[in-house]
Amino acid sequence: MKIVVLVKQVPDSGADRNLRSDDNTVDRASASNVINEMDEYAIEEALRLQEAHGGEVVILTVGPDRATESIRKALSMGPDSAVHVVDDALHGSCAVATSKVLAAAIAQQGADLVICGAESTDGRVQVLPHMIAERLGIAALTGARKLTVDGTSLTIERQTDEGYEVVTASTPALVSVWDTINDPRYPSFKGIMAAKKKPLQTLSLGDLGIAAGEVGFDGATSTVVEHSKRPPRQAGNKIDAGDDGGSKLVEYLASEKFV
Amino acid sequence: MAEVLVVVEASQGVAKKVTLEMLTLARTLGDVSAVVLGGSAAALADKLGEFGASKIYAAEGEDLDGYLVAGKATVLAALIQRVSPAAVLLASSQEGKEIAGRVAVKLDNGLLTDVVALDADGVGTQVVFAGSTIVKSKVSKGLPIVTVRPNSLTPTPAPATPSVEQVEVALTDKDKLAKVVERKVEAKGARPELAEASIVVSGGRGVGSADNFKLVEELADLLGGAVGASRAAVDSGFYPHQFQVGQTGKTVSPQLYVALGISGAIQHRAGMQTSKTIIAVNKDAEAPIFELADFGVVGDLFKVVPQAAEEIRKRK
Numbered sequence A: 001m002k003i004v005v006l007v008k009q010v011p012d013s014g015a016d017r018n019l020r021s022d023d024n025t026v027d028r029a030s031a032s033n034v035i036n037e038m039d040e041y042a043i044e045e046a047l048r049l050q051e052a053h054g055g056e057v058v059i060l061t062v063g064p065d066r067a068t069e070s071i072r073k074a075l076s077m078g079p080d081s082a083v084h085v086v087d088d089a090l091h092g093s094c095a096v097a098t099s100k101v102l103a104a105a106i107a108q109q110g111a112d113l114v115i116c117g118a119e120s121t122d123g124r125v126q127v128l129p130h131m132i133a134e135r136l137g138i139a140a141l142t143g144a145r146k147l148t149v150d151g152t153s154l155t156i157e158r159q160t161d162e163g164y165e166v167v168t169a170s171t172p173a174l175v176s177v178w179d180t181i182n183d184p185r186y187p188s189f190k191g192i193m194a195a196k197k198k199p200l201q202t203l204s205l206g207d208l209g210i211a212a213g214e215v216g217f218d219g220a221t222s223t224v225v226e227h228s229k230r231p232p233r234q235a236g237n238k239i240d241a242g243d244d245g246g247s248k249l250v251e252y253l254a255s256e257k258f259v
Numbered sequence B: 001m002a003e004v005l006v007v008v009e010a011s012q013g014v015a016k017k018v019t020l021e022m023l024t025l026a027r028t029l030g031d032v033s034a035v036v037l038g039g040s041a042a043a044l045a046d047k048l049g050e051f052g053a054s055k056i057y058a059a060e061g062e063d064l065d066g067y068l069v070a071g072k073a074t075v076l077a078a079l080i081q082r083v084s085p086a087a088v089l090l091a092s093s094q095e096g097k098e099i100a101g102r103v104a105v106k107l108d109n110g111l112l113t114d115v116v117a118l119d120a121d122g123v124g125t126q127v128v129f130a131g132s133t134i135v136k137s138k139v140s141k142g143l144p145i146v147t148v149r150p151n152s153l154t155p156t157p158a159p160a161t162p163s164v165e166q167v168e169v170a171l172t173d174k175d176k177l178a179k180v181v182e183r184k185v186e187a188k189g190a191r192p193e194l195a196e197a198s199i200v201v202s203g204g205r206g207v208g209s210a211d212n213f214k215l216v217e218e219l220a221d222l223l224g225g226a227v228g229a230s231r232a233a234v235d236s237g238f239y240p241h242q243f244q245v246g247q248t249g250k251t252v253s254p255q256l257y258v259a260l261g262i263s264g265a266i267q268h269r270a271g272m273q274t275s276k277t278i279i280a281v282n283k284d285a286e287a288p289i290f291e292l293a294d295f296g297v298v299g300d301l302f303k304v305v306p307q308a309a310e311e312i313r314k315r316k
């Protein structure tokens, strides 16, 4: 089984993040960039499947040059190789266009199974998995908290607002995972050294048969009109609990008409 | 007036609050038609009419209910092509976003997700990066397909008597690849749903154990609110994941958010920053949660919360 894991480099969600004032895109140059956290769970899940069933694990990233750091980090966890789609024309791409590029690269790889994080911490858009599956005409099992593979048949469990549901499909398919699915491993020293020598193939849009005008700002299906910093919340009244902290809390609730 | 489609989100035969919010929003944009994908439209008709739907498109059947969203997207895309609406609104839920994503690809159309406001020109407002940045954006290719974040506006009734049109469900094998074999409903009692609740009481690592979460639940019930949890509380097994608030959990925007034993890490704030009023109880006076709390109590939650509960009971 060939498993392709989608990995996105994102600005660290624990640090200050900004949009650029010149072109309204995510400011990646001044941010500290990391692997989208949810993608580490996707990598872990792929490695566990490989350990149980054999096969190959390939990392796939669409992103600027500097995403190479995140790709090497992903490889240090254990995957066999990586594909990096990098092209200046991609800058400014919307989700619809990005899904086109990812779908083309997945198709070229001939993946049996695609695993990705349920969402990225920068966009939090959550639409890519179904967009890709729609383009490839394969099943999408999204939001998995548990994945079982038996030959070509896949079963996931996913959380719903009411409880959970169990969903099945056959390969080829795409599975997106939440952070409840496993505990990702830390790269070992050996893994970090090995990652430096693992094959990393770089592809341009041309290699995927996609024209520059279909992506980036030219091909964007939505645009940012303007953006601004939200004024930070102001701290209000802070009291010491003393002996009657609970009563004071309720007094406040009453003054705001919550009780 | 132009027709605006609202894709109905319902739970166990009842329209969710976000559906009523979308109907209210849609009325500012045009003539409102509700689209029911799966389930039963008849059970929902009264409520949809009460909030201003003048028409209901009903697409029903096992082919939609028994599979994940692909078929619903096929039906919606066909409907959009047939009626050429001025805009399409869906809920910013997992399912709403998934349907929107597929429809956008099918129609090669842009989409906006997680909007909290949408004006008549189709410009949507989004709050991103842990609530730090406000973005205004619009669809530049095709019609506005927009997912609306729950609790973004107050739903108001505007009674109409909707006509119901059955919509043909013509699917292919590609729409039936992901089959739902089991749906498990876990009893959650009478509490409102987290994303839609107007009051949320959340507990963090400071709550200390699963058993102690009863304290959080008690306060939530007294206030008629939902229960939330920080990731540290979820990871420690104190409370189930579906109640996690934050960057990798639910985004909530209630009238009142009460944080008990939560430090206020940026990833937690990402999910509750836009709450109207925030109250925090934390024994560490330096905890960052106090930076955004309208009212903060520095103290031991195990003393403060039972006392507050007692006081509320007295007042009732």
Ligand SMILES: Cc1cc2nc3c(=O)[nH]c(=O)nc-3n(C[C@H](O)[C@H](O)[C@H](O)COP(=O)(O)OP(=O)(O)OC[C@H]3O[C@@H](n4cnc5c(N)ncnc54)[C@H](O)[C@@H]3O)c2cc1C
Residues within 6 Å of the ligand: A013, A014, A037, A121, B203, B204, B205, B206, B207, B229, B230, B231, B232, B233, B244, B245, B246, B247, B248, B249, B250, B260, B261, B262, B263, B264, B265, B266, B267, B268, B271, B281, B282, B283, B284, B287, B299, B300, B301, B302
């Ligand atoms: C990519 C990423 C995504 C994340 N997503 C989320 C997310 O979705 N949601 C989320 O919440 N976090 C998320 N986190 C984790 C986040 O960074 C914090 O680790 C987490 O929010 C901490 O939870 P906490 O406040 O409950 O625990 P802590 O930070 O440990 O705080 C516990 C607090 O309880 C107080 N306390 C202890 N005992 C008492 C007592 N008896 N009375 C009163 N106060 C007491 C302490 O003073 C302390 O302030 C994410 C992190 C990353 C890297």
